[in-house]
Amino acid sequence: MDRRKFVKEVLLWTAGLGLGVPCLKVPLLAAAPPPTLGVAIGKDYPLLVIKAVEAIGGIEAFVKTGDTVVIKPNMGWDRTPEQGANTHPLVVRSLAELVLDAGASKVQVFDYTCNEKRRCYTNSGIIDELKKVGDKRIRWEHIDHRKFIPVDIARGKSLKRWEIYKDALSADCYINVPVAKHHGLSRLSLGLKNSMGVIGGNRGKLHHNLGQELADLATVVAPKLTVIDATRLLLRNGPQGGRVKDVKVVDTVIASSDPVAADAYATTLFEMQPKEIASTVAAYKMGLGEMAIDKMEIRTVQV
Amino acid sequence: MMTGKRQKKQVSGRHIVIRRIAQLFFLVVFLVLFIRTDYNGSDHLDAGVNLLFRLDPYLAACVVLGVKTFIALLLPSLVVIALALFLGRSFCGWFCPMGTLLDLCQKIIPAKNKKNGTYFPNLGLFLLIFTLISSVFGFAVAGYFDPFSILVRGMAQAFYPLTNSLTVEFFTFTYRELPGFVNAITEPVYDVLRAWVLPSAQKFFQLAYLSSFMLLGVLFLEAVQRRFFCRNLCPLGAMLSFISRNGMLASHGGNVDCRSCRICSKSCRMGAIDTERKIDMGSCNLCYECVQKCPRGIISFGFSAMTGSKREVSLSRRKLLVVAFAGFLLPSVKSVSVLAKNPSPLLIRPPGALAEKDFLQRCVRCAECIQVCLGNALQPAFFQAGIDGMFSPTLVARTGYCEFNCTLCGQVCPTGAISQLTMQEKHQSKIGHAWFDKNICLPFVKGISCMVCEEHCPTPEKAIRFKEVAMVNDKGKAITVKQPYLVDELCIGCGICETKCPLPGRSAIYVTNAGEHRHPDNSLSTYDGYS
Numbered sequence: 001m002d003r004r005k006f007v008k009e010v011l012l013w014t015a016g017l018g019l020g021v022p023c024l025k026v027p028l029l030a031a032a033p034p035p036t037l038g039v040a041i042g043k044d045y046p047l048l049v050i051k052a053v054e055a056i057g058g059i060e061a062f063v064k065t066g067d068t069v070v071i072k073p074n075m076g077w078d079r080t081p082e083q084g085a086n087t088h089p090l091v092v093r094s095l096a097e098l099v100l101d102a103g104a105s106k107v108q109v110f111d112y113t114c115n116e117k118r119r120c121y122t123n124s125g126i127i128d129e130l131k132k133v134g135d136k137r138i139r140w141e142h143i144d145h146r147k148f149i150p151v152d153i154a155r156g157k158s159l160k161r162w163e164i165y166k167d168a169l170s171a172d173c174y175i176n177v178p179v180a181k182h183h184g185l186s187r188l189s190l191g192l193k194n195s196m197g198v199i200g201g202n203r204g205k206l207h208h209n210l211g212q213e214l215a216d217l218a219t220v221v222a223p224k225l226t227v228i229d230a231t232r233l234l235l236r237n238g239p240q241g242g243r244v245k246d247v248k249v250v251d252t253v254i255a256s257s258d259p260v261a262a263d264a265y266a267t268t269l270f271e272m273q274p275k276e277i278a279s280t281v282a283a284y285k286m287g288l289g290e291m292a293i294d295k296m297e298i299r300t301v302q303v
Numbered sequence: 304m305m306t307g308k309r310q311k312k313q314v315s316g317r318h319i320v321i322r323r324i325a326q327l328f329f330l331v332v333f334l335v336l337f338i339r340t341d342y343n344g345s346d347h348l349d350a351g352v353n354l355l356f357r358l359d360p361y362l363a364a365c366v367v368l369g370v371k372t373f374i375a376l377l378l379p380s381l382v383v384i385a386l387a388l389f390l391g392r393s394f395c396g397w398f399c400p401m402g403t404l405l406d407l408c409q410k411i412i413p414a415k416n417k418k419n420g421t422y423f424p425n426l427g428l429f430l431l432i433f434t435l436i437s438s439v440f441g442f443a444v445a446g447y448f449d450p451f452s453i454l455v456r457g458m459a460q461a462f463y464p465l466t467n468s469l470t471v472e473f474f475t476f477t478y479r480e481l482p483g484f485v486n487a488i489t490e491p492v493y494d495v496l497r498a499w500v501l502p503s504a505q506k507f508f509q510l511a512y513l514s515s516f517m518l519l520g521v522l523f524l525e526a527v528q529r530r531f532f533c534r535n536l537c538p539l540g541a542m543l544s545f546i547s548r549n550g551m552l553a554s555h556g557g558n559v560d561c562r563s564c565r566i567c568s569k570s571c572r573m574g575a576i577d578t579e580r581k582i583d584m585g586s587c588n589l590c591y592e593c594v595q596k597c598p599r600g601i602i603s604f605g606f607s608a609m610t611g612s613k614r615e616v617s618l619s620r621r622k623l624l625v626v627a628f629a630g631f632l633l634p635s636v637k638s639v640s641v642l643a644k645n646p647s648p649l650l651i652r653p654p655g656a657l658a659e660k661d662f663l664q665r666c667v668r669c670a671e672c673i674q675v676c677l678g679n680a681l682q683p684a685f686f687q688a689g690i691d692g693m694f695s696p697t698l699v700a701r702t703g704y705c706e707f708n709c710t711l712c713g714q715v716c717p718t719g720a721i722s723q724l725t726m727q728e729k730h731q732s733k734i735g736h737a738w739f740d741k742n743i744c745l746p747f748v749k750g751i752s753c754m755v756c757e758e759h760c761p762t763p764e765k766a767i768r769f770k771e772v773a774m775v776n777d778k779g780k781a782i783t784v785k786q787p788y789l790v791d792e793l794c795i796g797c798g799i800c801e802t803k804c805p806l807p808g809r810s811a812i813y814v815t816n817a818g819e820h821r822h823p824d825n826s827l828s829t830y831d832g833y834s
Binding site: 078114115116117118119122123142146183184185202203204205207208237239240241242243246 | 342344474475478479503504677678706707708709745751752753754755757758759761762763764765769785803804805
């Protein structure tokens with residue numbers, strides 16, 4: 001889809017005309033089969049990604065030859081990998097390689113950072129890892145403010161309209177790759193929270209009704225695939241941490257096409273209940289996914 | 304160097320070409336260093352991005368006189384002094400980026416007045432003497448007049464961000480409004496500009512107008528007289544002039560046989576050649592214009608005692624006394640300014656800044672720290688720091704915050720006004736303190752859990768924390784809300800909380816310089832105790 005055509009269509013959608021456009025609509029999970037979760041555990045982080053995705057049908061289920069793909073890690077903080085505030089660079093790299101092998105024509109990696117953008121990209125270690133792949137189809141770029149477009153959030157209960165990064169909406173496959181970590185206000189920062197990295201404007205405002213607004217956002221920013229990096233869990237002083245002693249290594253990667261189920265499962269790794277996370281509950285109530293662990297098909301792989 | 308022979312005319316023409324190439328080369332070097340005064344992907348900057356200021360003997364003299372200490376960082380300025388001793392004011396004619404810009408301006412706005420005499424031949428010298436003496440007494444304003452400070456300030460605080468803003472606006476227009484085939488050309492151009500020329504983010508500055516007017520003023524004075532600033536105002540020029548006049552290089556100008564020919568003096572951009580066609584080595588910047596144009600080809604420079612003139616410095620003793628007195632009086636008035644009793648609490652200095660008195664003595668207002676500051680946190684002060692503190696860096700946290708892991712300002716400071724901190728020192732260096740304004744902070748007023756400040760607080764053990772409090776909100780409903788509080792011992796005053804506070808306009812949390820480590824009298828009673 002070229003840029004002009006895309007902008008035009010977004011204008012149409014936001015005027016509420018293009019109801020048939022699939023990209024922004026998440027189907028209601030009425031009598032859907034139980035969501036499957038791939039959970040891989042082990043020390044070889046690149047392999048964890050491969051195995052977790054394999055467990056839910058392989059990358060080919062999500063990426064077709066020629067697709068444009070966005071991989072959205074959390075690299076919002078000027079922190080090193082061992083501090084657990086950003087997605088592990090090996091997880092991002094492995095996923096990028098997987099997507100390239102599936103025939104993606106372009107893989108974009110970006111995040112709208114909280115700290116200074118270049119420091120975040122560099123010190124997260126992610127860009128260095130991606131460079132090692134040496135494939136020109138991978139593009140890491142800093143947020144280009146021209147690409148924020150106002151989008152009406154038709155199903156939003158609290159968040160009705162917000163600026164969203166065009167590329168996150170227009171990609172054939174949008175993959176959310178959050179890191180699982182503590183967060184003061186929302187208790188945990190997982191997949192739904194990670195979507196804040198593709199929106200513009202005064203993002204702090206979402207905090208005022210964070211759980212519901214993240215769920216509202218999830219109605220338009222809908223990843224085909226969520227891969228949660230739980231190789232390390234930042235247990236305290238999140239979401240940016242800074243102390244290695246606040247980090248617990250659990251060597252786990254979770255993959256699912258159901259963003260709510262992925263978040264719900266990751267919550268249990270912190271010995272918490274999915275219902276304690278407001279965004280999970282709100283999204284579940286809106287029919288965006290499953291939050292009951294016993295209603296999920298969990299395929300665990302030891303690596 | 305050269306002997307005056309007619310057949311040498313070709314050679315002198317070559318001198319001009321070489322001089323112009325040198326000028327352009329050093330201008331480009333200057334611009335590259337300016338753009339490289341930025342984060343480069345590592346925690347350590349390229350060496351020498353601040354070289355221009357460390358070469359400046361005028362700033363070095365003022366700073367050393369002010370702090371009465373030897374400063375190794377400023378040693379390179381001896382090179383420029385040696386250059387002046389041996390090669391006159393070639394620095395002004397061949398190296399100085401401001402001089403080169405002025406020569407370029409002359410092509411665009413040629414001086415109307417071709418009269419050779421300099422308007423205020425002693426003003427630069429007055430400024431030099433005044434600033435040197437006032438520095439001794441603790442009133443360091445050399446940076447107001449120094450050509451490099453004016454140049455870099457104008458660029459860093461106005462023209463560079465302006466270039467970015469206009470460029471972004473243009474490419475936003477092409478991106479949004481023009482068809483794909485145009486974008487196929489414009490977007491790659493934009494990418495190249497982004498990568499190599501433009502700053503990584505748009506910055507905003509208080510004093511943007513003042514900084515740009517000062518630089519534009521210097522440039523526009525070219526329309527009055529060639530090299531107006533260099534001849535009439537520049538204190539660095541006056542210093543180099545004094546050295547050159549007593550230096551090794553001498554000149555051989557015209558003589559009575561030239562009859563009525565005045566080509567040399569008319570073509571001189573520095574007004575260095577008098578009616579007797581004698582060349583004053585304190586003014587001449589070795590542009591070689593006269594050497595090339597002389598119909599008899601008799602003008603030359605050399606090291607031997609030739610017949611060049613030594614123009615008398617016509618500073619009368621009375622004038623000198625007045626200047627010296629001003630240099631003494633102004634600093635002393637400072638001691639009865641209200642700021643001496645009641646310093647501004649909003650004057651937050653960069654991490655590593657020396658105690659205020661030493662800091663101001665060393666700060667040469669070069670804007671290097673302001674240029675390099677990643678978060679657009681450092682702003683030039685106006686009068687918060689006193690009449691002698693204008694353009695010195697201060698953190699304005701609503702505009703930008705001090706990046707936790709960044710130590711670049713201390714690395715670029717050419718005089719050590721901001722000391723170089725290790726990462727660990729930086730993490731523990733308290734530059735101020737955050738305070739809640741509970742009259743507007745949402746959890747207190749509206750019962751809305753917000754916690755954006757807590758989220759962004761960068762200390763590994765958070766200085767901003769929250770407690771869950773039962774309250775009745777503004778709608779009369781009993782609720783539990785997360786209310787933030789501050790752990791005094793952990794806050795370092797970086798200001799990210801104030802920058803990111805989502806309230807419109809005024810922030811509900813703000814930083815003052817209370818508790819800053821560099822100032823023992825300013826310690827917080829809450830944890831340092833009353834001393």
